[in-house]
Amino acid sequence: MAAVLDRVLLTREEPFSNLTEYLSEGGFQALKKALTMTPLEVIYEIKKAHLRGRGGAGFPTGIKWEGVYKKTHDDHGLPALKYLVCNASEGEPGTYKDRYLIKKNPYTLLEGMAIASYAIGTANAIICIKEIFKREIAMLQHAIKECEDAGYIGSNAMSSGRDLPIEIAFGPDSYLLGEDRAMLEVIEGKPAWPRAKGIIPVDFGLWAQPTVVNNVETLSTVPHILLKGADWFRSIGTADSPGTMIFTLVGDVNKPGMYELPLGTSLKTLIEVYGGGVGADRQLQAVFSGPTNAVIPASKIDTPLDFGSMRALPSGLGSGGFIVYDHTACVLRAGLNFSRFLAIESCGQCTSCKTGTGRITRRLQLLEEGLGTIQDTMAILEDCQHIKGQGRCFLITEEAVEIGSIFYNFPDVIAEHIEFGCLKTRPLPLPKIKDFDEATHTFIFDEKYYERSFAEGRYILSK
Ligand SMILES: Cc1cc2nc3c(=O)[nH]c(=O)nc-3n(C[C@H](O)[C@H](O)[C@H](O)COP(=O)(O)O)c2cc1C
Ligand code: SF4
Incomplete structure (x- = not known):
């Protein structure tokens, strides 16, 4: 087996095909x-490691766990029945790392969940995943059964007297399924609609009980920290963002792919060294960290990939998905793609969101078609x-930040569209990833996404 030493998660190239293989490489130690x-000792080790959530916000995991651990009673004064939810929704364009991790090694996720369950004090652990991720679901179901049968999870896990079972809940193919409070609604049998602002799962989570929601990659990192120690983990990455992250690199690079790198590696290294740079005779123009954060112009690619540096840009690390465009791509069309995606995915509970994303999308489309005016650009801003x-x-802020940043960073492109319409007619598919062919470094996109959304009536604005 080819071991890869400078990584935490993807330490070997081949996927683990069964529990025996995982155990032979230190699994469940x-x-x-x-x-x-003690549970508190486990939590303090995770706090000391300064593990930050890999789902997008970068919130410190140990603090979240401690919050739920300390909640002995619910809001009604009754003994708290706590929950752990693993967020395996992965709906952001340009991101594939969670499905990749599950395919490579579902066992570390299960071990991380068992550790988290023990630490926060719950026998209720749920992986919430999109129903359409059939292959990943099958792999998880198989791994859960193997681990249960061998006594590593489930009742009396590892003869500890503790019950550490893991269940799977299925959700719709909706971007909002990944929003933690919407995910809890779905598990409760309701639509993927985020709960009111200010209600946080640690206080009022699943069935109104204290709940930890963590991303697949976050939970998969936990066993490595426990086994090798917080100091080892902090020796990788930066003080602000220890450890590694699995970056999804798509778009105009020679070698798109999945790359696990220490946090603090520069965006330039990711693109040029790992992604092989943009094509010959092409210049890098812009990088999008999903539809969530401000666009990163080519002049800023020396920025280290860590939570603090990316925030200071200003942009964001998000879930580590980066979409690269060279000078032949229309950045306004890239923005239109994201805006249309967000308008479709907006649940409509807040009028300003559904109408705002829709209005912005319609005006961006006018600009793309050469029908937009200076008044349209002012109205968008x-x-x-x-x-x-x-x-x-x-979601609503993602729209404002993403589109506003394109106008701010590329004023010439906007001016050109007002005068001539779009001069770069190259098609740009929405990079919503369905699959990744590792042998050829090719991502397969969900090409029918818009068609399906229109057919389902999810995008109702006419031009
Ligand atoms: C619109 C929206 C979509 C999101 N989608 C995901 C997702 O697919 N996966 C994920 O782990 N987090 C997603 N998040 C972030 C979660 O709300 C939450 O912060 C995360 O699951 C917490 O896990 P972590 O602390 O381990 O990062 C999304 C947030 C928003 C606002
Ligand atoms: S309408 Fe928009 S901001 Fe409001 S909950 Fe739905 S997606 Fe979020």
Whole structure:
């Protein structure tokens, strides 16, 4: 087996095909160790490691766990029945790392969940995943059964006297399924609509009980920290963002792919060294960290990939998905793609979000078609200002930040569209990833996404 030493998660190229293989490489030793520690000792090790969530916000995992651990009673004064939810929704364009991790090694996720369950004090752990991710679901079901049958999870896990079962819940193919509070609604049998602002799962989570929601990659990192220690983990990455991250690199690079790198590696290294740079005779123009954060112009690619540096740009690390465009791509069309995606995915609970994303999308489309005016650009910028920070969830702010940043960083492109319409007619598919062919470094996109959304009536605005 080819071992890869400078990684935490993808330490070998081949996927683990069964539990025996995982055990032969130290599998479940971290849970064994955790069970000799007190729950608080486990939590303090994760806090000391300064593990930050890999789902988008970068919130410190240990603090979240401690919050739920300390909640002995629910809001009604009754003994708290806590929950752990693993967010395996992965709906952001340009991101594939969670499905990749599950395919490579579902066992570390299960071990991480068992450790987290033990630490926060729950026997209710659920993986929430999109129903359409059939292959990943089958792999998880198989791995859960193997681990249960061998006594590593489930009742009396590893003869510890503790029950650490893991279940799977299925959700719709909706971007909002990944929003943690919407995910809890779905598990409760309701639509993927985010709960009101200010209601956080640690206080009021699944069935109104204290709940930890963590991303697949976050939970998969936990066993490595427990086994090798917080100091080892902090020796990788930066002080602000220790450890590694699995970056999804798509778009105009010679070698798109999945790359696990220490946090703090520069965006330039990711694109040029790992992605092989943009094509010959092409210049890098812009990089998008999904539809969530401000666009990164080519002049800023020396920025280290860590939470603090990316925030200071200003942009964001998001879930580590980067979409690269060279000078032949129309950045306004890239923005239109994201805006249309967000308008479709907006649940409509907040009027400013559904109408705002729809209005901005329609005006961007006019600009693309050469029918837009200076008044349209002013109206887009005004809308971005007005909708930012409104609404129950962050989706509405994603729209404002993403589109506003394109106007701010590429004023010439906007001016050109007002005068001539779009001069770069190259098609740009929405990079919503369905699959990845590792042998050829090719991503397969969900090409029918818009068609399906229109057919389902999810995008109702006419031109
Ligand atoms: C619109 C929206 C979509 C999101 N989608 C995902 C997702 O697909 N996967 C994920 O882990 N987090 C997603 N998040 C972030 C979650 O709300 C939450 O912060 C995360 O699951 C917490 O896990 P972590 O602390 O391990 O990062 C999304 C957030 C928003 C606002
Ligand atoms: S901000 Fe948008 S997506 Fe979020 S809850 Fe409101 S309408 Fe739904």
